[in-house]
Amino acid sequence: MHADVIIEVPFHDVDTMNVVWHGHYLKYFEIARCKLLDQFQYNYNQMRESGYAWPVIESHVRYAHGILFEQKIRVRAILKEWENRLKIEYQIFDAESGKRLTKGYTTQVAVDIETREMCFQSPQILFDRLYAWSAFQANAQ
Template identity: 30%
Template sequence: MHSHEISIRVRYGETDQMGVVYHGNYPQYLEMGRVEWLRALGISYAEMEETGYILPVTAIRIEYKKPAVYDQLITIRTRLRNIPTVRISFDFEIEGDNGEILATAQTDLAFLNSKTRRPVRCPDYILDKLQTLLT
């Protein structure tokens, strides 16, 4: 499935006294990966919300393998797990500047109508963009 990667430098405020990234910051890294994955597909979160869709996280799983540290350049690799329906699921790898895998993760999100907060199917314009990648 379609994948995308971004690199960021760990900021001081994301770390604890030992200079290690606090575990609660990893979901923000995953969100950055998802937002940029969508942007690379030609979809902005803001535009999606303007058209009446929101994407709350329904499940998240993170496996920490090695610590990310202050000032380290990390790469967040985001991959779509399967063609979305009412849910969209992603797999992630966070890699250090030395090529080591620091963490792996999975997230599931649900497409909701922003007014009713009820589940809806993935918008056709997203499916259409995904189809162009797969053909």
Template identity: 30%
Template sequence: MEVSYQRKVNFYETDAQGVVHHSNYPRYFEEARGFFLENIGFPYHRIREELNIDIVLIELSVKYKHPLFFGDIFNIETKFNVENRYFFYFEYQVVKNSEIVSTGRTRHCCIDRQTRKIVPIPDLLV
């Protein structure tokens, strides 16, 4: 499944040259990931409260291809993939005017909120 999240670059996200600072891309990915979960009917708060688990980020990678600038409108195409019973990942493509400007990947697992121990991926996410 793929979900598209649209966003506009804010001035505070840019550096002195007007280019989006590299540190913002992980934030964009987090926003897109939250939007993805909302779209499948399981936002973070519901996962935490109803299933008593937290989704933990354990790995992050970003590839920068072209810059984004203040005022640019872009989409983040987000895909969810299961690695095995315990680990899953999201893949991201940041797209502006049909051009891929950045790609990324985050790897995750779920942990029990009380014990803080890893648990299998809930069926509702698979």
């Protein structure tokens, strides 16, 4: 399962050399991650409503090529793990040439909002949403 977003790099994301500041890559990951979570109707509002927060506990970015002001990029978020945590991998490509510019990942864990306890297994609501999405996809084909 994956989701893609196209972003045109705004001026306020670049440094004096017109290169995207390294911290903004995580913002681009977040935009793609939200689109991915929307696909199976378990984005941050639905997470909170179900009684869980999903903080990012680990992130990694591999900067292969700089991204420039006004460059159009395609950010892909790919769901890789969900049983005990959400691990999402990301790839950033130049939207015109398709050249891969960056890759990385984030790891999130479920935390029960009421008890503030970390869950060692993803809550059932996540499995239910993923199952419903995959059944819908199978029927749509």
